[in-house]
Amino acid sequence: MYMLGLGIILALLKYLEIGPVAAWSWWWVLSPFALTILWWAWADSTGYTKRKAMEKMDERKQERIDKQKEAMGM
Numbered sequence: 001m002y003m004l005g006l007g008i009i010l011a012l013l014k015y016l017e018i019g020p021v022a023a024w025s026w027w028w029v030l031s032p033f034a035l036t037i038l039w040w041a042w043a044d045s046t047g048y049t050k051r052k053a054m055e056k057m058d059e060r061k062q063e064r065i066d067k068q069k070e071a072m073g074m
Contacts, residue, residue, distance in 0.1 A: 003039065007032030 007030065013021035014029045021029065043049045 003032045003036040007036060 010021055010029045
């Protein structure tokens with residue numbers, strides 16, 4: 001997500017011709033978008049995204065269990 005944000009900022013700076021980014025080639029300005037696409041393709045193909053989502057669900061589940069145990073005085 002950081003690369004996507006960087007790409008948006010660089011594209012705006014290039015489009016509005018602000019600062020040294022105005023002199024850069026469009027290839028350099030748009031490269032964060034390509035890196036973002038590569039990251040998402042890798043994350044989806046390796047299961048990284050699904051694994052992180054499952055870890056987050058497991059953490060929430062454990063927190064609920066701990067909270068219930070605490071409420072019961074265990």
